[in-house]
Amino acid sequence: MSTETTTMAEVEADGTAPDPAVEQDAPGLLAPEPVAPVGFLVDLPAFSGPLDLLLSLIRDEKVDIYDIPIARIAKQFLLRIRLLQLNDAAEYLELAARLLRIKAQMLLPRHGEAETWEDPRAELVRRLLEYQQMREVVDILERRGDERRSRFARAYLPESGELALAPLALSLGELLTAVDRILRVTKEPTVHTVVARTLDVAGAISMVRSLIATRRNARWGELVARDAEPWQILSMLLALLELAKLGELRLAQPRPFASVEIEHDSTGEVA
Amino acid sequence: MIPLAKLLEAALFASARPIPADELSALAPEASPAEIASALDTLREHYDVDGHGVELAEIGGGWQILTRAEYTEAIERAQLAARPQRLSAAALETLAIIAYRQPIGRTEVEEIRGVAVGSILKSLQERALIDVVGRAEGLGRPLLYGTTSLFLEQFALRHLEELPRADELAIALRPSPQPL
Numbered sequence: 001m002s003t004e005t006t007t008m009a010e011v012e013a014d015g016t017a018p019d020p021a022v023e024q025d026a027p028g029l030l031a032p033e034p035v036a037p038v039g040f041l042v043d044l045p046a047f048s049g050p051l052d053l054l055l056s057l058i059r060d061e062k063v064d065i066y067d068i069p070i071a072r073i074a075k076q077f078l079l080r081i082r083l084l085q086l087n088d089a090a091e092y093l094e095l096a097a098r099l100l101r102i103k104a105q106m107l108l109p110r111h112g113e114a115e116t117w118e119d120p121r122a123e124l125v126r127r128l129l130e131y132q133q134m135r136e137v138v139d140i141l142e143r144r145g146d147e148r149r150s151r152f153a154r155a156y157l158p159e160s161g162e163l164a165l166a167p168l169a170l171s172l173g174e175l176l177t178a179v180d181r182i183l184r185v186t187k188e189p190t191v192h193t194v195v196a197r198t199l200d201v202a203g204a205i206s207m208v209r210s211l212i213a214t215r216r217n218a219r220w221g222e223l224v225a226r227d228a229e230p231w232q233i234l235s236m237l238l239a240l241l242e243l244a245k246l247g248e249l250r251l252a253q254p255r256p257f258a259s260v261e262i263e264h265d266s267t268g269e270v271a
Numbered sequence: 272m273i274p275l276a277k278l279l280e281a282a283l284f285a286s287a288r289p290i291p292a293d294e295l296s297a298l299a300p301e302a303s304p305a306e307i308a309s310a311l312d313t314l315r316e317h318y319d320v321d322g323h324g325v326e327l328a329e330i331g332g333g334w335q336i337l338t339r340a341e342y343t344e345a346i347e348r349a350q351l352a353a354r355p356q357r358l359s360a361a362a363l364e365t366l367a368i369i370a371y372r373q374p375i376g377r378t379e380v381e382e383i384r385g386v387a388v389g390s391i392l393k394s395l396q397e398r399a400l401i402d403v404v405g406r407a408e409g410l411g412r413p414l415l416y417g418t419t420s421l422f423l424e425q426f427a428l429r430h431l432e433e434l435p436r437a438d439e440l441a442i443a444l445r446p447s448p449q450p451l
Contacts, residue, residue: 048364049384050385095385131384131385133437134367134368137434138364141367144427145358148424148426149354149355149357149425150354151340151343152337152338152352153336154287154336216404255294259294
């Protein structure tokens with residue numbers, strides 16, 4: 001804490017110093033009168049985190065990201081934290097402390113061979129580049145999001161709102177139509193004599209188990225072949241219900257008549 | 272238009288969400304996937320060539336009828352529909368990281384962003400843009416997050432691969448995240 005106070009004092013001394021070069025370096029950054037920081041809050045954009053602030057400093061100061069003048073940047077960083085009166089200051093202060101530590105490490109005399117010396121800034125540079133790359137993705141997402149937002153679907157739904165399901169009102173006729181539709185997609189729609197068939201639920205269970213052991217999710221359509229016999233469809237259905245009851249998987253149907261999604265239920269497992 | 276294209280048009284018109292190809296084929300079990308695809312092409316051409324106010328878009332792994340962008344302002348001005356709110360910069364940053372590194376835990380997201388993301392993850396999950404996709408093997412088995420189909424839908428992506436690969440971005444990084 002004492003280090004920070006010293007540095008802040010330095011900064012303010014710099015800020016009030018009659019050095020036009022400093023002012024030119026960072027327009028609008030250095031308060032000529034540190035008592036009136038509020039005026040600066042207006043034009044400064046909101047930062048989404050300490051790395052964002054640091055990156056914008058590096059841009060404003062036009063310094064090379066691979067060769068950051070750490071003393072100058074650390075000083076500016078602390079100054080901005082104070083000017084912006086940042087709410088989640090803990091995260092900003094943590095980075096400030098890191099900057100000061102790097103600054104101290106840079107001042108240590110280097111012993112031995114040049115190639116064994118590891119730049120104390122390396123980790124910071126890596127993080128900054130990673131962050132900047134992510135910002136590039138943000139730009140892409142922002143563009144695509146705007147593109148989509150500028151076109152309406154027929155019925156726009158708020159993100160959180162799911163379609164309320166209509167109450168189930170099923171007549172016998174509709175039920176029979178549904179059965180008919182299922183039978184129509186199977187290979188042999190014409191049923192002649194009813195022969196009692198043993199269902200192979202155990203077989204279907206082991207098939208589903210081995211599938212979800214390797215994959216997190218599957219769809220109904222992948223488990224049952226298009227030309228499956230009715231007994232195979234029924235075995236699979238019973239197997240899925242049984243496994244769902246045992247808590248090994250979750251079944252979901254995003255919309256009525258959509259393909260049933262089968263998901264490996266790992267959240268229920270104990271560590 | 273051929274009857275199949277008309278049927279698909281009616282279904283797409285009725286649905287508020289993009290309909291995946293396999294659900295479209297459930298509409299017409301006799302039609303082959305190739306026939307469905309060509310019917311969709313017919314419909315798209317019909318909208319584009321004849322000059323309609325709507326277009327057929329392939330989004331989020333499915334198909335959807337959308338109004339054309341040039342009419343958005345007028346529609347909004349007349350208060351017939353409103354654009355969904357934009358996400359905050361913090362939310363977008365978090366989404367970007369999850370989209371590229373999924374499945375990813377909270378700690379790794381925080382390491383990249385340099386700030387706590389707990390509440391943002393929660394609100395992204397409430398908006399159904401991300402979801403828990405599993406648990407990591409490590410200590411405490413932390414939750415792992417991934418993006419959802421609604422994410423693709425709201426960012427007009429057909430699939431995740433439509434985003435540039437990490438090495439295609441202007442700033443190339445270490446090839447893969449190093450395990451901690």
